[in-house]
Amino acid sequence: GAGVSQTPSNKVTEKGKYVELRCDPISGHTALYWYRQSLGQGPEFLIYFQGTGAADDSGLPNDRFFAVRPEGSVSTLKIQRTERGDSAVYLCASSLNRLGKVNEQFFGPGTRLTVL
């Protein structure tokens, strides 16, 4: 079946602009995660959705970052007033996580965001 997909694959924007990054999880996966990966580092957690609600948003760096998942499937990560330090690869992952069981997270190809 289809894996996690993310669009766009690359996004170049100017400092101060608003961007939206989209994630399509694996069909049937109830849990969705956003991570950010800077060059040469491991991914860092941003936010986790279980269904439509954000179960854990403690990884969002500040209030310029916001994410939604209105129908419990597709999610959008929104960044306002982008800064050069926001440049990174934004990774989305999904997992089954039914009945409180921990399942592996499957990752998408990422969106490379460059803020000029």
Place this chain on the structure above:
Amino acid sequence: AQKVTQAQTEISVVEKEDVTLDCVYETRDTTYYLFWYKQPPSGELVFLIRRNSFDEQNEISGRYSWNFQKSTSSFNFTITASQVVDSAVYFCALLQETSGSRLTFGEGTQLTVNP
């Protein structure tokens, strides 16, 4: 606090050599999960294995094997008879039961297998 340390930043081997990637973790939880992911040059993280803290049995999958030792808080990964296609960045990750579902990743080890 939770932390994953992959002390080897880069490893270079010649094809057919065996190579072990080290992973040391820190957690105060008694229930936790450990993972290994592979990130090839294409960039997409590929899931390799998941272990829970109650299962210390080592696992072998083809040329891959994993050694989980709670006594040393380590979860090392060995590739036997390495191949050029094994060249990638490998990440070890930890999930603590008390931290919800977030993965905490190590810094990764860049493995280069030369022909």
